[in-house]
Amino acid sequence: MVKIYNLKLKVLVIISSVLILLSLSACTVKDIDAQSSTSNNSINNVQGSISSNKETSEISSLNESELHFIDTGNSDAILIKNNNKFALIDGGDNDDEERVVEYLKNQGVKELEYIFATHPHSDHIGGLDAVVNEIPVKKVYVSNGDSDSKTYSDFIYAMSNKGLSPSVPLLNSEFKLGNGKFRVISAANEKDPNNNSLVLEYTNGNDKVLLMGDAEEKIERELDVNDVDLLKVGHHGSRSSSSSSFIDKVNPKYAVILVGANNKYNHPHKETMDTLVSKNIEIHRSDECGHIVFKSSGNGLSVDCKDSTYTQSINNNTNNDKPEKKPITKPVVDNSIKDDIVYWTPNGKSYHSTKSCPALSRSKTIDYGTQAESGKYDPCDRCISN
Missing domain, CATH: 3.60.15.10 (Ribonuclease Z/Hydroxyacylglutathione hydrolase-like)
Known part of the structure; x- marks a missing residue:
């Protein structure tokens, strides 16, 4: 009887050991899977970040x-x-x-x-x-x-x-x-x-x-x-x-x-x-x-x-004086298109090179060298452009 009992006890111990090993093995596999999943998620996150940065860069460039x-x-x-x-x-x-x-x-x-x-x-x-x-x-x-x-x-x-x-x-x-x-x-x-x-x-x-x-x-x-x-x-x-x-x-x-x-x-x-x-x-x-x-x-x-x-x-002018004006050059008359006569409209702002200028009305003749050179009037850009 004692021998049979001892044999049963040994079998039970062996079975328990096997079950414990199987349980430990399952836990290890789960841990490995979890670690693998975490690792894959990290890789995916990095790849996603790189992809996102690349897309943002491309959008910015476009x-x-x-x-x-x-x-x-x-x-x-x-x-x-x-x-x-x-x-x-x-x-x-x-x-x-x-x-x-x-x-x-x-x-x-x-x-x-x-x-x-x-x-x-x-x-x-x-x-x-x-x-x-x-x-x-x-x-x-x-x-x-x-x-x-x-x-x-x-x-x-x-x-x-x-x-x-x-x-x-x-x-x-x-x-x-x-x-x-x-x-x-x-x-x-x-x-x-x-x-x-x-x-x-x-x-x-x-x-x-x-x-x-x-x-x-x-x-x-x-x-x-x-x-x-x-x-x-x-x-x-x-x-x-x-x-x-x-x-x-x-x-x-x-x-x-x-x-x-x-x-x-x-x-x-x-x-x-x-x-x-x-x-x-x-x-x-x-x-x-x-x-x-x-x-x-x-x-x-x-x-x-x-x-x-x-x-x-x-x-940069921090005092109360008037700001310094940028130097203004006197108007230069383009002699290639002007004779010695220019035309001026009373109360106008420009002098003209031709009587036919559409911007000129009620003109009077002035000598070149007076109003034209004075700097008070600008040459008409339409006369010169046309």
Whole structure:
């Protein structure tokens, strides 16, 4: 009996040991599985983080836009890039052709989605015939009105030779450029070509840019726009544009003035500069910086150009004295298009090179060398542009 009992006891001990080992083994397997699951989750989290960062970077890259305000002196040429798509607003003056074409090619422009010719004055369309001849263009948009100047004819012939048919865009029409878009907020049909300027609003994400061409105060009052981040100041900073009420309405953080150093018009005019400075707007000028490049992330702008020295001189004036004025050069009359006689309208602000100028009425003749040289009057830009 004792032997049988001992045998049973040994069997029970063996069975219990086996069960204990199996239980321990199961726990170990569960722990390993749990550790493996945790490890896999960590790997997945890291991979997800990397993927998320990559997607964020790609989205950021797709949303980034560049706005190139090309230094062509006292003329306009603006290149906008978004997601490797390009649009050109104006093309400088006649003697800027090579400069504009070279700049576009250096920026990698192989094709332009759009050309917007804001109006037919030579300081805005002078280089566009060369651009059309050198770079493929999909669409061309022009302002209302016409011109019989050779500059405009050259532009029209260049487009015709490339099979392009320019058209006037409708008010509020929109044109996509990558992830950004243009909206036409003025396509007026006035007697004054400046006021016929195509005025464009460009948006990229939350960033908004207003491109005024040479539009003047009359058009400014009619525009349906407010709160922009960047303003391309109208008419090279002329006193005929950028009224105080308009600047209050659009409320820009930044302003760009495309202007030539010591130009014959004395652009930008003191009135415009004083208005912009009084509103604490950061001003960037091509006569001080050369090419000006803004980058738009879709949620903010950055710029490679320093603030205007005019702004700095006033902001740094901490006493109660009047701010130091930037020296103004006397107007230089272009003798290639003027004789020794110019024309002046009583109570006007400009003198004229021709009696046929549409801006001139009730004219009287004055001797060149008196009112013209006095610096009191500016040369009429319409006489010279035409």
